[in-house]
Amino acid sequence: MTVCFFGDGAMAEGEFHESVNLAALWDLPVLFVCENNLYAMGTALEFSHAQTDLALRASSYGLTSWAVDGMDVVAARTAAQQRRRLGAKRGRPALLEMRTYRLRAHSMYDAERYRSRDEVRQWRQRDPVQVMAAELVASGVCTDDELAALDADAMAWVDQAVAFAEAGTPEPVDDLTRFVTSNGQWRDPSLRTPVGDDPGIPVGGPGGTPDDKPDNVDVS
Ligand SMILES: Cc1ncc(C[n+]2csc(CCOP(=O)(O)OP(=O)(O)O)c2C)c(N)n1
Numbered sequence: 001m002t003v004c005f006f007g008d009g010a011m012a013e014g015e016f017h018e019s020v021n022l023a024a025l026w027d028l029p030v031l032f033v034c035e036n037n038l039y040a041m042g043t044a045l046e047f048s049h050a051q052t053d054l055a056l057r058a059s060s061y062g063l064t065s066w067a068v069d070g071m072d073v074v075a076a077r078t079a080a081q082q083r084r085r086l087g088a089k090r091g092r093p094a095l096l097e098m099r100t101y102r103l104r105a106h107s108m109y110d111a112e113r114y115r116s117r118d119e120v121r122q123w124r125q126r127d128p129v130q131v132m133a134a135e136l137v138a139s140g141v142c143t144d145d146e147l148a149a150l151d152a153d154a155m156a157w158v159d160q161a162v163a164f165a166e167a168g169t170p171e172p173v174d175d176l177t178r179f180v181t182s183n184g185q186w187r188d189p190s191l192r193t194p195v196g197d198d199p200g201i202p203v204g205g206p207g208g209t210p211d212d213k214p215d216n217v218d219v220s
């Protein structure tokens, strides 16, 4: 199963609607996970979406669509596990709208003039990482020291990843559109990948006409 993560900002774009429509039409095992944190950069949800219930909106494409309290770690995990299990069994797409909040600015250039400090302060009280940590300590699952060690471990991972990225070599500019758009290879018989006995999903989809299908697929 493919899991696809994106923000509320991406859900306002046409590609989202095309992708969900085809996934539902062709019964593709994709779990779409929308992190709805109420802002797309500095634009509040209600200024860019006519229907702000994103799970409801997605359900119109005929897939199972759930809204989850994204500030609740256990609820988010349980919903994701259930959807993944069901999706793997039935091969159908589904969408989870994780209702959450962006506690930080969108980027270092974002002065956050579009929301009040009080709003951020109120949401910060529900910070899922802090709430979960407090619950783990209160229920005796781990101690403050163990949590501090986990935190240090995570920071070390991030530092390592940054050092790895900074030591790497830049990708060639020519690779920028590789795997993004067709380079026309499928039209050239000598460059086609043999499909063997498995024709895969034809370009026209299960209901497509033979003319829709690439000519490396046997439709006889
Ligand atoms: C295809 C495309 N369209 C527009 C943009 C410009 N853009 C950058 S971030 C952003 C908003 C993203 O919103 P969201 O996914 O909710 O992220 P958040 O602000 O919550 O981090 C937009 C429209 C882009 N980077 N790519």
Ligand SMILES: [Mg+2]
Pocket (backbone or CB within 6 Å): 007, 008, 009, 035, 036, 037, 038, 039, 040, 041, 102
């Ligand atoms: Mg957002």
